[in-house]
Amino acid sequence: MSHAGSQTAVFRAVDVAKIYRMGEVQVHALRGVSLDLFDGEFIVLLGASGSGKSTLLNILGGLDTPTSGTVHYLDRELTASDDAELTQYRRQSVGFVFQFYNLIPSLTARENVELITEIASSPMDPLEALELVQLRDRANHFPAQLSGGEQQRVAIARAIAKKPKVLLCDEPTGALDVHTGIVVLEAIARINRELGTTTAVITHNAVIAQMADRVISLSDGQIAGVQTNTDKRSAQALQW
Numbered sequence: 013m014s015h016a017g018s019q020t021a022v023f024r025a026v027d028v029a030k031i032y033r034m035g036e037v038q039v040h041a042l043r044g045v046s047l048d049l050f051d052g053e054f055i056v057l058l059g060a061s062g063s064g065k066s067t068l069l070n071i072l073g074g075l076d077t078p079t080s081g082t083v084h085y086l087d088r089e090l091t092a093s094d095d096a097e098l099t100q101y102r103r104q105s106v107g108f109v110f111q112f113y114n115l116i117p118s119l120t121a122r123e124n125v126e127l128i129t130e131i132a133s134s135p136m137d138p139l140e141a142l143e144l145v146q147l148r149d150r151a152n153h154f155p156a157q158l159s160g161g162e163q164q165r166v167a168i169a170r171a172i173a174k175k176p177k178v179l180l181c182d183e184p185t186g187a188l189d190v191h192t193g194i195v196v197l198e199a200i201a202r203i204n205r206e207l208g209t210t211t212a213v214i215t216h217n218a219v220i221a222q223m224a225d226r227v228i229s230l231s232d233g234q235i236a237g238v239q240t241n242t243d244k245r246s247a248q249a250l251q252w
């Protein structure tokens with residue numbers, strides 16, 4: 013879904029700074045980032061290692077808080093929320109996907125997804141979530157019986173089974189080969205398209221940026237550029 017039809021800001025970050033203090037050393041991870049993310053859009057966050065991508069994603073997802081600046085999720089000011097409110101926000105509204113899949117080895121694909129649907133307020137059926145990543149036929153397999161790309165798709169099914177408003181993915185294809193990475197990106201794009209889930213994907217790979225509605229480039233903790241893709245590509249059309 014393109015953000016062109018709908019300009020509701022799901023996230024509004026204003027002048028966000030993050031300083032990590034470690035003893036005498038201060039690391040300025042974000043230096044005044046202002047950004048709106050719109051309902052249903054697919055954005056890619058691009059930038060060199062250490063440019064602040066994960067820090068920004070973690071702040072949007074309520075896993076971390078900025079040192080200064082404000083972040084709103086719809087009408088809720090995340091930067092004014094306490095830990096319990098942030099936990100509630102993450103649980104209800106955010107799906108996370110990380111580079112490493114973090115599946116529980118002793119549970120099947122379906123049971124890994126059920127862990128989340130059991131605590132969510134209006135989840136989809138775990139098999140429906142696995143269907144969306146085209147793994148319904150593997151529901152009874154354990155992680156060790158699945159390839160890396162399949163495990164990542166289970167992790168995506170787990171992330172979206174609670175029907176979150178936003179899906180935040182930190183290097184989802186970082187551990188995968190090209191072909192497998194494309195299958196995983198297709199799954200993420202399908203969820204964005206079919207469920208209208210506002211989606212942000214961190215990558216080092218500029219080729220992946222061609223899939224996005226908008227590409228946000230970070231450099232040294234600041235936004236170095238925002239590019240709107242007029243001709244958005246499908247995952248299958250990417251080559252790297």
Ligand SMILES: Nc1ncnc2c1ncn2[C@@H]1O[C@H](COP(=O)(O)OP(=O)(O)OP(=O)(O)O)[C@@H](O)[C@H]1O
Pocket residue numbers: 032033034039040041059060061062063064065066067068
């Ligand atoms: N918990 C932390 N404590 C101290 N410094 C941190 C912490 N997390 C991140 N940093 C520092 O903040 C800066 C930005 O890190 P961040 O992980 O956001 O970058 P990134 O763009 O996601 O990098 P990468 O692509 O390597 O994951 C880096 O210099 C990093 O070392």
